[in-house]
Amino acid sequence: MSEDHPVSSQDHLSSVPRSSKPTATTPLSSGGIDPEYIDPKGSKVAAAIVPDKPSHPDKSFVVDDEKVRKVEILISLVLRVGVVLSVLVITAGLVVTFIHHPAYAALSGHASYHSLTSMASKFPHTPGGLVKSLSAGQGQGIIVLGLVLLILTPVMRVAVSILTFVYQRDPLMTLVTCFVLSALIGSFFLGSA
Amino acid sequence: MTPLDFVILLFLISIAAGILGSLVGLGGGVVVVPVLTLLFHIDIRLAIGASIVSVIATSSGAAAAYVRERMTNLRAGMFLEIATTTGAITGAYLTTILPARGLFILFAVVLGYSAVAMYRKRHSAALLTVSHDRIANRLNLHGSYYDDAEQKEISYKVTGTKAGLSIMYVAGMVSALLGIGSGALKVPAMDLAMHLPMKVSTATSNFMIGVTAAASAGVYFARGQIDPIMAAPVAAGVLGGATFGSRILGRLESKTVRLVFVIVLIVISLEMLQRGVL
Secondary structure, eight states: OOOOSSOOHHHHHTTOOOSSOOOOOOSSSSOOOSOOOBOTTSOBOOSOSOOOOOOHHHHHHHHTHHHHHHHHHHHHHHHHHHHHHHHHHHHHHHHHHHHHOTTTTOSSSSOOGGGTSSTTOOOOOSHHHHHHHHHTTOHHHHHHHHHHHHHHHHHHHHHHHHHHHHHTTOHHHHHHHHHHHHHHHHHHHHHHO | OOHHHHHHHHHHHHHHHHHHHHHHTSOSHHHHHHIIIIISOOOHHHHHHHHHHHHHHHHHHHHHHHHHTTOSOHHHHHHHHHHHHHHHHHHHHHTTTSOHHHHHHHHHHHHHHHHHHHHHGGGOOOOOSOOOOHHHHHTTOOEEEEETTTTEEEEEOOOOHHHHHHHHHHHHHHHHHHSSOHHHHHHHIIIIISOOOHHHHHHHHHHHHHHHHHHHHHHHHHTTOOOHHHHHHHHHHHHHHHHHHHHHGGGSOHHHHHHHHHHHHHHHHHHHHHHHHO
């Protein structure tokens, strides 16, 4: 990591745009023959500035576009499956809780939510406690299971990302993502310690 | 109020939290924590546990859509997660050492400053066409997305990766220490230091906050701060809201998103100040 560009972090935060006029590189919409320069914020800028030459990273990006697209769809799918699954389990757990405790399910009555939502309330918060609660068929255990699925969704997303970077033959990003996953797993052990 | 009333009411409020959170790249804790403590008189420790759940729900719910629409900068997001996860681990170690009260005040000042800086950038939010940032070029963190409001593809270059990493490290640490507000630092880092477009900044922040929150969720779970009766309606409501909110972002103007974010940032800043002073 060498200091390669002269702008210090102080300068970044002062929000002075250091760029020349931004160009519109439009690979998808127009044919891009007419070099009309459009400010991304909408205002048109005179066309006679710098010719737009796509730099190297851009080119490789276009070549890989199909792969990138597949990866995006896969990651989106992982997130969606995790989310839908956890919501279904959580909802089921709520329903079971209310079936087991009819007094809770009334719209008016003596039962107060405070008994369930204070620091003294009992609910599973260890893996062992969760297993015990689940085998007893408690609704709260089912909810916690759904919450665990929800918490694991971002972890799964990172794990799948490693595979996608291997697939894209991108060793640097594979390394980056491996580091993130191990830090994430480390934090779980740190939490239980 | 019976448990059922509580669950229904919290579910409805959480939908709103999910919409707001998915638009501005925050976890919805801004809404959830004050609602639980002030309206329902719930212990702040349990409210923070619910807020962690809401962050993960917003992130996963919205990111599913943003990644598919290419609004998220996947590579930049994953690169910056190096710093947020390490920061989260550091924060978990420091919880017992650092005085939370002073941190709240410090954080309030930092967020207030970010709000002003981001507001001042509203007219000069030009994107870069050239980047001399070696890390960004090497890892190809640059990107483009289709802007629905402007009806065109917008390309941008990323810079300031070192400044970005440093702020993300602090963001991860703060998230573990205070249990709130990691997205509040992530969006300014990407907008001000790294020159990502506003909407890409909120979408990428959204993508990242789930991982940061998951990194500290283990701690909160083990401490018994994640109460199922509270977390269930929050998770379900926020997921619904985030799914809806992620459909709106594309059509909003960047300036609008920026303005909403600045307002939310000021609210969080005041909230932090109040918790630091009282």
